[in-house]
Amino acid sequence: MDFRNVDKLNRRDMIRGTAMLGAGAAFMQPIPLWAQSGTMADIRKAAEAGKDASIKRIRDWIALPSIAAENRSMAEGAAYMAELAKDAGFTHVEIVPTDGHPGVFGTIDVGAPRTLGIYFMYDVKQFDPTEWSSPPLEGKMVDRPGFGQAIMGRGAVNQKGPEATFLAALHAIRAAGRKLPVNIVLVCEGEEEIGSPHFRQIATKPNILAALKKCEGIFIPFASQGKTGNVTVNLGSKGIIELELVASGEKWGRGPKGDVHSSLKAMVDSPAWRLVQALQTLVTPDGNKPAIEGWYENVRPLTEREKTLIREAAKAGDETAQKQALGITHWIDNLSYDDALIRLAQEPTVNIEGLVAGYTGPGGKTILPGRAVAKLDLRLVPNQTRAEAEKKLRVHLDKHGFTDVEANVSGGYDPTEVAEDSRLVRSELATYKKLGVATSLNPRMAGSWPGATFTAPPVSIPAAHFGIGHGSGAHAPDEYFLIDSTNPEVAGLVDATMGFAEFLYVLAAIK
Amino acid sequence: MDFRNVDKLNRRDMIRGTAMLGAGAAFMQPIPLWAQSGTMADIRKAAEAGKDASIKRIRDWIALPSIAAENRSMAEGAAYMAELAKDAGFTHVEIVPTDGHPGVFGTIDVGAPRTLGIYFMYDVKQFDPTEWSSPPLEGKMVDRPGFGQAIMGRGAVNQKGPEATFLAALHAIRAAGRKLPVNIVLVCEGEEEIGSPHFRQIATKPNILAALKKCEGIFIPFASQGKTGNVTVNLGSKGIIELELVASGEKWGRGPKGDVHSSLKAMVDSPAWRLVQALQTLVTPDGNKPAIEGWYENVRPLTEREKTLIREAAKAGDETAQKQALGITHWIDNLSYDDALIRLAQEPTVNIEGLVAGYTGPGGKTILPGRAVAKLDLRLVPNQTRAEAEKKLRVHLDKHGFTDVEANVSGGYDPTEVAEDSRLVRSELATYKKLGVATSLNPRMAGSWPGATFTAPPVSIPAAHFGIGHGSGAHAPDEYFLIDSTNPEVAGLVDATMGFAEFLYVLAAIK
Structure with missing residues (x-):
């Protein structure tokens, strides 16, 4: 690695x-x-x-x-x-x-x-x-x-x-x-x-x-x-599940099993596009909130005491230094530092750790890949559970017609x-x-x-x-x-x- | 390579x-x-x-x-x-x-x-x-x-x-x-x-x-x-343009410039999700047709003579062998062989050659990548031109709010x-x-x-x-x-x- x-x-x-x-x-x-x-x-x-x-x-x-x-x-x-x-x-x-x-x-x-x-x-x-x-x-x-x-x-x-x-x-x-x-x-x-x-x-x-x-x-x-x-x-x-979301010709029954020449896109389905389409159902259009059905059902909102503790910590925090260390200029949704830290504690997330499909080297290569993978981690908050999250993700994909898109969970914690x-x-x-x-x-x-x-x-x-x-x-x-x-x-x-x-x-x- | x-x-x-x-x-x-x-x-x-x-x-x-x-x-x-x-x-x-x-x-x-x-x-x-x-x-x-x-x-x-x-x-x-x-x-x-x-x-x-x-x-x-x-x-x-579609914290002014820990997803924007969202605007929801504004404006439909030639070739073709060679079971849109070959000649395409973002090795790695890349090739048909296509792609991305998403064209032909x-x-x-x-x-x-x-x-x-x-x-x-x-x-x-x-x-x- x-x-x-x-x-x-x-x-x-x-x-x-x-x-x-x-x-x-x-x-x-x-x-x-x-x-x-x-x-x-x-x-x-x-x-x-x-x-x-x-x-x-x-x-x-x-x-x-x-x-x-x-x-x-x-x-x-x-x-x-x-x-x-x-x-x-x-x-x-x-x-x-x-x-x-x-x-x-x-x-x-x-x-x-x-x-x-x-x-x-x-x-x-x-x-x-x-x-x-x-x-x-x-x-x-x-x-x-x-x-x-x-x-x-x-x-x-x-x-x-x-x-x-x-x-x-x-x-x-x-x-x-x-x-x-x-x-x-x-x-x-x-x-x-x-x-x-x-x-x-x-x-x-x-x-x-x-x-x-x-x-x-x-x-x-x-x-x-x-x-x-x-x-x-x-x-x-927070809890976490880590998984690979995989679209493939093999499982889909459409598109190629291996990589084929990209000119064939006009007559052959593309597992890479299928992955993109499945992915974008998982989050809101800005990519910022999980949109998996029922995801928030068991989410316990932070208590006032919890929010107060975060605000106290934020007061002593160095927002500028943290932004600099992270290489960012804005918190998500343009939140204030307090609210960004509260959101950090409060929100479950669907994050893309990595994307891998087809040709990944320098320049291009005219192929239509037979398989595309998104490496995801899904952070969970009380009272979500790992078992619940895995099940809801599967149900969501199936409901949206992506029964072939695999969600291969490699590990996680409640x-x-x-x-x-x-x-x-x-x-x-x-x-x-x-x-x-x-x-x-x-x-x-x-x-x-x-x-x-x-x-x-x-x-x-x-x-x-x-x-x-x-x-x-x-x-x-x-x-x-x-x-x-x-x-x-x-x-x-x-x-x-x-x-x-x-x-x-x-x-x-x-x- | x-x-x-x-x-x-x-x-x-x-x-x-x-x-x-x-x-x-x-x-x-x-x-x-x-x-x-x-x-x-x-x-x-x-x-x-x-x-x-x-x-x-x-x-x-x-x-x-x-x-x-x-x-x-x-x-x-x-x-x-x-x-x-x-x-x-x-x-x-x-x-x-x-x-x-x-x-x-x-x-x-x-x-x-x-x-x-x-x-x-x-x-x-x-x-x-x-x-x-x-x-x-x-x-x-x-x-x-x-x-x-x-x-x-x-x-x-x-x-x-x-x-x-x-x-x-x-x-x-x-x-x-x-x-x-x-x-x-x-x-x-x-x-x-x-x-x-x-x-x-x-x-x-x-x-x-x-x-x-x-x-x-x-x-x-x-x-x-x-x-x-x-x-x-x-x-x-067909003509072609090859390009990399790149979403990055650097250009976006949101999300991290480099990779940061994935737990921060709850408070930091994700360039990888931005790439996914930009990508999915480029094609119809099934991934099969370009949806870039004005893409078909100059597309010349095949003539009857051209379709006839393709049908003649199809008669002599070995559909089963070709499907086997490509590792597929269905042509796109469940078309007949004739229609698939006509579509092959007729249709411009937006193909994903490769996806590269964040961690691409075995297993997972809890990062939020600062940069995500889709390698694309766009096939063009008469009377589209490469110059026209490059311009329309840029206009489309800008119109959808993705002014920061780069379309770095590496080459192409009319x-x-x-x-x-x-x-x-x-x-x-x-x-x-x-x-x-x-x-x-x-x-x-x-x-x-x-x-x-x-x-x-x-x-x-x-x-x-x-x-x-x-x-x-x-x-x-x-x-x-x-x-x-x-x-x-x-x-x-x-x-x-x-x-x-x-x-x-x-x-x-x-x-």
Whole structure:
């Protein structure tokens, strides 16, 4: 795959979606002294002492890339993950077979009143070493101006770095001779980068389901800080289905099965035109709203509270900088910044990711292609579901006479929501506050993640992201994760480790 | 460029357009003895004696590929062409500079009452040696089952083989001690494969224009026989414009300039959707007819004679075989074979050659592309013109509000027509008849060629294709030209050489 032209984008949607609202949305505050109690001082001392081991843990993990799409080192990756968990103190660690690649489950039961779930992925995105400035499996230390020294390698920020940093917190607490303040349940999959097709099998395995249901909530470790150090706490995310819409002579029974000479257009039907005609029924004439029948039936409008949160975030946002970063001069429908951000959270979308038909090289070639493909992603909002969306799309196409046009769904997630007053979110906010990290609340991330596996029945627990620290380049070349920060607003490895440790204690103590 | 999936197609449109009507459209007849007079017998003897030299002439020419798109060996190709012309007896041979690559002009004036024009191209299509079963510049002799021994190489049939065969006829006539029965005017270009952008400069240079205007007509040497040996004589061809329709954030002033994350679709406009919306205004809802305003204004309906000719050809055609070859089960609009062939000749078309936007690799990638392109070819019929079509397309897009959607025309030709009762066409038919080759008349080839340069003012002479013999693979790997035929219906090199010689004598003698 070729990511050269879009190397700042990433399929795992949370990164940019978060950045949109996060950048500039909080106040600049100095990070205070991290140690504020004897326990925390001891843990910090242990984290400092364990820093070299923590770095080695990240680098060694990067050296073993598990890539589900390539069936590369999957069993090895699961086994390695299991060992990492055992090392960090997890017991009952088991490798969980699925119909796809295996997951890993483990628990630490310290007899605490509260239990926290942790979601890990051990797989990474594909990579092309020729596009990297440093070998992607070496985990070399590089300077990132404005941030500091960082480990560069595939998986550095997505997601091995933040995950290993969470493990480092467990190591540090143990090394400091402290008992964990909460029990921990770890569920890990190896197929996140291909859309988590079998993750539900892991989460609903009876013993794992039982363990998850005891959790206050679950989070994915996340290096969420940009250069200002601010963090956005997301209260949910849109769902998504990704699909290919395919028109072909083969399925249509009209037009050619392969490519034929374009002069024949006058007597032969064109699957490429059929695709165009089917496509344009999916949206309003301006291309801006889904026009699939019944699409809005279950869409829940944003509450006034949600809109208020967005407007608050918008006030602190830098509209001009964001427009510049995106290369745009107008928001959709000429909306104001506030209304554009509200629309970002509110609206389901039908997006064209790509179009591929016939001759795609330089210049022209007089063919009439036998097949045409539109790659689409459809973002869903509560209370739409992926299953509902897939069904409605099919019904819509059929009703418009496009029974032959295939809608080949490759993956997707349901939307997620997590309550602002859940203990998970309250603990996040309290921890960030304690750490001196400015936050803003985002009612709904426009990106998508597999959190619905947790928030939907039968698991039904809050799910979110948590973590300080910094990294960038998920799915792109030169992915990195910050180790030694030179930016006073941004946490390096030890501070990020302490961030996770603080969180565990906050979650244990909060009302 | 990648021709692997369409290796039987070719951008130079005449091949398949002709084949459509040619296959099975004439009667199987044994080829008679070729020598029917002392003159012809002597010329045949000379052609036989010169056969090895003729083969060497083709192979040596193939070894020097001139490719305008790559600016490869263009000056050398023109100089080589000039030498070939001089060798064959042309005088006043000149290399003709243009604003692009040079052409070649030459004459043979034997003081005959009639003059014939010959159109050559010295350039060839790009090629990728790794796709060939034999090195494309070696001109290796290979066996083509059902046909015989053939020279394989880039340019073998498109167009060096047939052109060198015409030169072989001139050599043979001279070697036989005969005087040419007609004067000959040669015009040659080196940019046919990029759409002849400067050929008009050659044809309208005062001395060349003056020479051309004296011609009875002009033809391009052509190896026109399929396996039945039948030949279709085309009385014209459609015109074409090739273009890219481009929607971009850059030009639109809306949507992103580059690719951005697809979650932003809810607040950012989409150039890909804009392309879809612009596209669908260009055709009727079934995709089958141009809907560009005023498109049919100058379209001349086929005459009853033209329709009759098509129906006659249809009778001899093998509809089932053609459908099978094209991989289709229905003609457009469920037309009968007759009506489909009439529509093929009659209708202007708007065809999608290719669609390219955003992510085009395997699977999906959640981006909102900043640019989307449709590669189109628009076939024109008399009395549409390329200039008219370009203008109407622009006006149509503007009128529908798509002032930002670019229509970047890369090339094209006007439609051509040649009168059935012109001396050129009558000579062709008489020659084929004399050669025992079954023919059918096709009022209009659906493909396109630069003949309009000759048929339109200021040159205004008949222009057509002529020649027997066989070859295949124009623009594809393993292009070949038949040398020693094992098929009694199909001419090998010497018989094809004699075909050109016969034509010169027929043209000189016909009323």
